[in-house]
Amino acid sequence: MKTVDEYLPFAEAISRYEPVIGLEVHVELGTASKMFCGCSTAFGAAPNTQVCPVCLGLPGSLPVVNAMAVESTIRIGLALNC
Numbered sequence: 001m002k003t004v005d006e007y008l009p010f011a012e013a014i015s016r017y018e019p020v021i022g023l024e025v026h027v028e029l030g031t032a033s034k035m036f037c038g039c040s041t042a043f044g045a046a047p048n049t050q051v052c053p054v055c056l057g058l059p060g061s062l063p064v065v066n067a068m069a070v071e072s073t074i075r076i077g078l079a080l081n082c
Ligand SMILES: [Zn+2]
Pocket: 034, 037, 038, 039, 050, 051, 052, 053, 054, 055, 056
């Protein structure tokens, strides 16, 4: 384990490196179906009843993007000036 004196001093680190900070933001869209398949997103359904080969990630299944989710995502991005 390093002692505090073995770490790069803050001032030297700032002079040598440019801090780049990114944010990853998750939101829940109000779509009726999932992002990559037509399965319902209705709350309260019995477990494992709103699934298909796509959202189970089964081999050979091909996702299809939810157009309403894309539109909603673009709209909220524009509204928040992102
Ligand atoms: Zn599905």
